[in-house]
Amino acid sequence: MPPSPSSERLRNLGFLVRDVSRLYGRHFERHARELELTLPQCKVLAHLQRNEGISQARLAELTETDPMTLVRTLDRMQTDRWVERRPDPSDRRAHRLYLREEAKPVLARMWKIADQARSEAIAVLNEKECEQLLELLGRLHQNLQQLDTRATETRATEARRPAL
């Protein structure tokens, strides 16, 4: 049943991606310990830096985060005084998100740490290989995103027609 010789290695792909992600996160958080920020929190700050005033829903899109996950992340970041929720004057359901002044000086250090951590991680790859890796992961990402969207929309459509 296991066909070509590469098939057996291929079977590790899912686990491999997951492990790399986990180890990369650990590695980054070792460097970032002093910041008192997790990786998803950094992602939020990075996007907020260039998009202050957006809604949670929009930030969820930008960061590709589940809106519910984002609520909790923001809860903690608000408690830790990184960000602020202000009421949206034009939509009483929504909040607008802002960086607090305390967060701004940290952003530069954050990027520095991220650059440092990444360069250690990819030290085993040359420039061309990095480029390839980014390209391949990017294609995979785009495809998975599409599969996800498709599945989500299918389920939403079905939910709208419960009689079927």
Add this chain to the structure above:
Amino acid sequence: MPPSPSSERLRNLGFLVRDVSRLYGRHFERHARELELTLPQCKVLAHLQRNEGISQARLAELTETDPMTLVRTLDRMQTDRWVERRPDPSDRRAHRLYLREEAKPVLARMWKIADQARSEAIAVLNEKECEQLLELLGRLHQNLQQLDTRATETRATEARRPAL
């Protein structure tokens, strides 16, 4: 400060790997919903299939899981009657892990689902590109593993010399 043109894209690497991992997991679990198994649980079953009777510590090594994480995963898998913990006759601290009979027929389906999910995910890559991706991720993984081990050992050494 941002130097070469590829540098800006490079900065996404950490996020990109994480997103691919998350989306891959979602995709797999959509297919595996009928199995009532999560991806880490599948990993446990896959390793146990070829290594029945091992200890939790050994399984943690094989699956590259934090031992504490594994405890909880096994707790649930034991409740769900996938696996069994039996006392190790030669070491009263340890347990030996076994698949329950109920789990065995599921393994074949599990692999089938995994193959299906993966082939959908990598449909956008040709065979050579898959090979490259595996190779590059493998190198990255090995390096991150080494960085992790080194950091962990350093901390352990420091802990042993509290006076310093």
Add this chain to the structure above:
DNA sequence: CGTATATAATAACGCGTGTTATTATCTCCG
């Protein structure tokens, strides 16, 4: 022998993630 150190498993806590359900509000259309 007996003490120090290491190891196997677990407890307790915080965070990220996904799911389903709820509430308030908005929007669009008849």
Add this chain to the structure above:
DNA sequence: CGGAGATAATAACACGCGTTATTATATACG
């Protein structure tokens, strides 16, 4: 206008993951 359906945010619950600390046992060494 007014009701149907979409949307913004949140609540509650389960799982995975990492960290520190604890307990019981094993091992190694003086």
